[in-house]
Amino acid sequence: MLHIKNLQARIEEKEILKGINLDIKPGEVHAIMGPNGSGKSTLASVLAGRSDYEVTGGEVEFNGKDLLELSPEDRSREGLFLAFQYPVEIPGVSTTNFIKTAVNEIRKYRGEEPMDAVEFLKKMKEKMKLVEIDQSLLSRSLNEGFSGGEKKRNEIFQMAMLEPNLAILDETDSGLDIDALRIVAEGVNKLRDGKRSFLVITHYQRLLDYIVPDHVHVLYKGRIVKSGGKELALELEERGYDFIKEELGESVEA
Amino acid sequence: MSEMLTTLEQTALSEYKYGWVTNIEADEAPPGLNEDIVRFISAKKNEPEWMLEWRLKAFRQWQKMEVPRWPNVTYPDVDFQAIKYYSAPKQKKTLNSLDEVDPELRATFEKLGISLDEQKRLSGVAVDAVIDSVSVATTFKKQLGEMGIIFCSMSEAIKEHPELVQKWLGSVVPVTDNFYSALNSAVFSDGSFCYIPKGVKCPMELSTYFRINAAGTGQFERTLIVAEEGSYVSYLEGCTAPQRDENQLHAAVVEIVALDNAEVKYSTVQNWFPGDKEGKGGVFNFVTKRGICAGVNSKISWTQVETGSAVTWKYPSVILKGDNSVGEFYSVAVTNNRQQADTGTKMLHIGKNTRSRIVSKGISAGYSHNSYRGLVQVGKNAVNARNFSQCDSLLLGDKCGAHTFPYIEVKNSTAQVEHEATTSKIGEDQIFYCNQRGLDTETAVALIINGFAKEVMNQLPMEFAVEAQKLLAISLEGSVG
Numbered sequence: 001m002l003h004i005k006n007l008q009a010r011i012e013e014k015e016i017l018k019g020i021n022l023d024i025k026p027g028e029v030h031a032i033m034g035p036n037g038s039g040k041s042t043l044a045s046v047l048a049g050r051s052d053y054e055v056t057g058g059e060v061e062f063n064g065k066d067l068l069e070l071s072p073e074d075r076s077r078e079g080l081f082l083a084f085q086y087p088v089e090i091p092g093v094s095t096t097n098f099i100k101t102a103v104n105e106i107r108k109y110r111g112e113e114p115m116d117a118v119e120f121l122k123k124m125k126e127k128m129k130l131v132e133i134d135q136s137l138l139s140r141s142l143n144e145g146f147s148g149g150e151k152k153r154n155e156i157f158q159m160a161m162l163e164p165n166l167a168i169l170d171e172t173d174s175g176l177d178i179d180a181l182r183i184v185a186e187g188v189n190k191l192r193d194g195k196r197s198f199l200v201i202t203h204y205q206r207l208l209d210y211i212v213p214d215h216v217h218v219l220y221k222g223r224i225v226k227s228g229g230k231e232l233a234l235e236l237e238e239r240g241y242d243f244i245k246e247e248l249g250e251s252v253e254a
Numbered sequence: 255m256s257e258m259l260t261t262l263e264q265t266a267l268s269e270y271k272y273g274w275v276t277n278i279e280a281d282e283a284p285p286g287l288n289e290d291i292v293r294f295i296s297a298k299k300n301e302p303e304w305m306l307e308w309r310l311k312a313f314r315q316w317q318k319m320e321v322p323r324w325p326n327v328t329y330p331d332v333d334f335q336a337i338k339y340y341s342a343p344k345q346k347k348t349l350n351s352l353d354e355v356d357p358e359l360r361a362t363f364e365k366l367g368i369s370l371d372e373q374k375r376l377s378g379v380a381v382d383a384v385i386d387s388v389s390v391a392t393t394f395k396k397q398l399g400e401m402g403i404i405f406c407s408m409s410e411a412i413k414e415h416p417e418l419v420q421k422w423l424g425s426v427v428p429v430t431d432n433f434y435s436a437l438n439s440a441v442f443s444d445g446s447f448c449y450i451p452k453g454v455k456c457p458m459e460l461s462t463y464f465r466i467n468a469a470g471t472g473q474f475e476r477t478l479i480v481a482e483e484g485s486y487v488s489y490l491e492g493c494t495a496p497q498r499d500e501n502q503l504h505a506a507v508v509e510i511v512a513l514d515n516a517e518v519k520y521s522t523v524q525n526w527f528p529g530d531k532e533g534k535g536g537v538f539n540f541v542t543k544r545g546i547c548a549g550v551n552s553k554i555s556w557t558q559v560e561t562g563s564a565v566t567w568k569y570p571s572v573i574l575k576g577d578n579s580v581g582e583f584y585s586v587a588v589t590n591n592r593q594q595a596d597t598g599t600k601m602l603h604i605g606k607n608t609r610s611r612i613v614s615k616g617i618s619a620g621y622s623h624n625s626y627r628g629l630v631q632v633g634k635n636a637v638n639a640r641n642f643s644q645c646d647s648l649l650l651g652d653k654c655g656a657h658t659f660p661y662i663e664v665k666n667s668t669a670q671v672e673h674e675a676t677t678s679k680i681g682e683d684q685i686f687y688c689n690q691r692g693l694d695t696e697t698a699v700a701l702i703i704n705g706f707a708k709e710v711m712n713q714l715p716m717e718f719a720v721e722a723q724k725l726l727a728i729s730l731e732g733s734v735g
Contacts, residue, residue, distance in 0.1 A: 048690050051682075072689035081690075088687045092705025101701060102691035109692065141705065158691065 001026045001197050002067075002166055007058035009046045016042045018222035019058065024166070029198040031208055031233060034219035035241045040201045041085060043219070044170040047199075048082040049075050063165065076102075077109035079165030083155040083172050090142040095154060096124070098142045099161050106162060127160040131187035149180035156187040167191070168199045173207040185210030205237035218244055283340035289313060292440055295340045299409050299444075302416060312429040312439030319433045322567075325596035326625040326657055329565045332503055332538065339441045339474070398456070403487075404449040405460055408476050411447035418449055422480050426509035426546045426573070434505040434567075435542040442476035442507070450485035450516075459715050461490040475506040481516035483549065490718055492523040502527075504563070506541045514549030514576065519557070521714050523722050526562035528729075531620070533592025536564025543570035544600075547579030547608075555582040556599065557713040559722045561729040564593060569627065571600035574608035574636075581610040584710040586722075588703075588729045589622030589654070598628035598659075603639035603669070612643040615707045618654035619730055625657040632669040639669040647677040648706050650699070650730065700727035 007020040016039045024030050034040050046053050047060065049072035060067040063078060070078065090098065104114040115123070128135065133153050143151050152172055159167050169188070173181055188198065188211050200211055208216070208230065216232040217224045220241070225248045226232065236244070283294050292313050296306040321331070398405050404415060411419050429439045450456055481487055491508075504526060512518050520543075529536025539562075545554035556570035572581030583599035601610035610630065618624040624647065632639045647656035658675055680702055688698030703726050704711065711719055 048686075050686055071694075072686060073692055073694045076690050076692040084687065084690075086683075088681070088683045090684060090687075090702055090705055092708035093701055098691070098701070101693060101697065105692040105694070105697065162691070 001028075001063065002199075003059075003061040004047075005059045005061075007043075007046070007060060008056045009042060009053045010056055011042070011053050015056075016053075016222055017046065020219075020222075020224060022217065022224065024197045024199060026165075026197055027192075027194040028215065029192065029200060029211065029213045031200045031202060031211075031213035031216045032219050032224075033202060033205070033216060033233060033236055036203065038219045039222045040203075040219050041170055044082055044085075044168050044199075044201055047075075047168060048072060048080065073105070074109070076162075076164075077106050079163075081159050081162055081164035081167045083152070083159060083167065083169045085170040085172070085174060087143050087151045087155055089144045089146075091144050093142050094140065095138040095142045099124075099138075099158055102158070103161060123161065127157060130160050130190050131157045132183050133157045148175040149177065152176055152180065152184055153187070156184050160187065160191060164196065166197045166199065168201065170201050171203060172200075173202055173204065181207065182210060205233045208233045220244055220248070282338050285338050286335045287313075287337070287339055287441065291339055295441055295443065298340060299412075301409075301412055304416070304420065305412055308424070308429075309440050312436050313441075315430045316433065316436035316440055319430075319436055321433055325567050326623065326627070326659070327565050327567065327594040327596050329538065329594070334437075337503060340443055398458075401454050401457075402451040403454060403456055404447065406447055408442070408445040408447050408478065411478075415447070415449070418480065419447070419478070422478055422509070422511055423476075424509075426511060426544050427507050427542050432542060434540040435507050438474045438476060438505050438507045438542070442474040445476035445478075445506070447477075448479040448487065448489060450479075450481045450487045452482040453484045454482075455485065456487040459488045459490050461492070473502070473504045473506070475504075475508075477506070477508040479508075479510045479518055479520070481510075481512045481518045481552075483514045483516060485513075486517045488519040488521070488715060490521045490523075490715060492525075492718065492721065502537045504537050504539045504541070506543075508541070508543040508570075510545030510554055512545065512547050512549065512552035512554050512576075512579075515551045516549060517553040517555075518545065519555045520545070520570070521718055522556075522558040522560070523714075523718060523725060524558065524560045524562050524566075525725055525729075527564075528562050528591065528593050529564040531591045533564065533621075536593070537562065539563035539566045539568060541566075541568040543568065544573065545571070545581075546573040547576045547581060547605075549579070550576040550605075551578045552576050553580040553582075555580075555584070555713070557582075557584040557710065558586070558597075559707075559710070559714070559725065560585065560587040560595060560597060561725045563595075566593075566595040566597055568597045569599055571602070572610065573602045573604065574610060574639075575604045576608075577605040578607045579605055580608070583610075583612045583614070583628075584713045585613070586615045586617070586707040586710045586726070587624055587626075588617045588726060589619065589624045590729055591620040591622060593620075593622040595623070596625040596627055598626045600629040600631070601641060603630075603632040603636040603641070606635070606637045606639075608636055608639050610639075610641045612641070612645075613709055614643075614645045615710055616645070616647045616656055617650065617703060617706065617726075617730065618647065618656050619650035621653050623655040623657065625659060627659040627661075629661040629663070630671055630673075631662075632664040632666050632671065634665040636666050637668050639666060639671075641669075641671045643671075643673045645673075645675040646706070647675075648703070649677065649679045696727070699730055703727070703730055 002024040004020050004022040007017055009017040032040055055068055100120055131153055137150060172184060213230050216228055218226040283291055292309050296309055427435050429436055448460060479489060510518050526537035526539055547554055554572045560566055574581050581601050587595045587597050589595050599612055612628055614626045616624040616626055626645045630641045645658050649656055656677055660673055662671055664671060684702055685695055685698050704723050711722060714722055
């Protein structure tokens, strides 16, 4: 599904990713953890194709295609979804209208006819239940005046509507209270179908109580310095990131 | 950032999509303007003596007037002696039905997506099609006639309804009002006349499509709408012009009169040729539009979507004379490349309890400049006058400009006047978010723009809203940074 080989990237003159290697197979859930400033969100942005970042080396293959050659919109159309840490507001554009446009752009790319209104509404209803989102929220301007929790839920709702092959969740748990966290995590879990893969980026272990990963990676100073199973997350929670620094400090500093 | 700009700049180079020339033999005046030309125009149109006198009076006034220099626009002086003031497609006989319209002309309308047949059959819109300056086809006239509604070309109105024309023409925009209205009064070639009798609600949207056609021709439309007591009419005006290398002058005058309890809604979609990306060519759009709420409880509402023209100078205004009368102005003005727009409104509160509402959305891209200029004036007798103004500007890129010139003059202490203004930029974050959901940058910009302009677009009649949305997208294709 996704093969990242020695990926390096920088913003302006600052090296942030210094050689990331990661393989995600269909249906797998990978978690990326790490202290602030380790490059977690940069990795998400680079994979989604944000132009602020310059890829300086490495390769990324997604569904057999060279991901780095694709425009951001084509990455989306190929089935890569990013749930934003800070979703933007678009005044005057209803969430429904926005998602409809997105769904149909993706269908067009795949050579499919636009979804008719009846089918679209049916799908909306079905997915609304999944993430416990209210109809009234969807008729409002996209994210305008939404609470933090509503914004994140809206991201998961969009993910449900767009049915990606790979979903990247960029600190989706940040700013959420425990109820919102649970709803968001349950939404994600319902979308796990054995084929769809997830890359969950988080600072805290808390989210991983709800979304149980197959693999956990620790990102530190632009490199994955440790990988393991779900128990690694618990260990990090217990011991803090310092033990990673102690354990691998020297090689990281070098 | 830099990568995005490149993509955006490339897509900004998209060409004006409505640029073609219809090859219809023109019957035209030689270039230049003098009393003989005014007489020529009047004679061409078989006008009565009083009309000729009216024109000549206007012409003599115009000669003493100066070109206005106060708008926030710069352009080379217009050589008024180089312009041809009359051009009409040749018509062999009077047309009884659409089938008799010149096939080439029909094809032109088809290209614009404004098939008269479609309009007639599907949307119930009566279309008075104006190519260059002479009305070619008027539909639904009979049906409207049965209700006493007069909807015809100005030339026809001068012949058939001289008493109405004499009574109201120039009553809202006097001949000497300004340089361009005086010019229009002297040389106007045609336009539309609309009269709604007492108590009649016009059952359909009245629509006129204007096009500038023959090379080097100025267009001077004259429109007059009179709504008698208790009547209602919604009037649509839309235009696209073919591409030209030389500047074209467009100086129209629109007058609206609303008597007691009457309501007039006037909607415009303006897409004259804006010039190329270097600012070469394009229409100079110097328009005077004004309505008077002459009667009590009357209402005049202007809605405009301005995407075209190289230079726009236009302030659809309302004189709120009748007590409890209401004036509204909803505007979206888009400028791209080297376009310049100085547009807004005047709300003149004279009567008691008069209310006005101004919603202006300016969108600037490329190297363009977009100014909102508005006057809210409350006279000393305008007890309890209220105004709300909202002026929002959206910038695309960092080489364009947005300017706001609000003027407020209040002479009555009971007045309430509110003014809100915002300026924002389409952010890279917004674009990237849309990209990440599978929208290319052009689609994303169109979506964001239409969201920004929604409050105004919602005021447009349905059949116009779709066309207007497309226009916004076309006008701004990819011009974001």
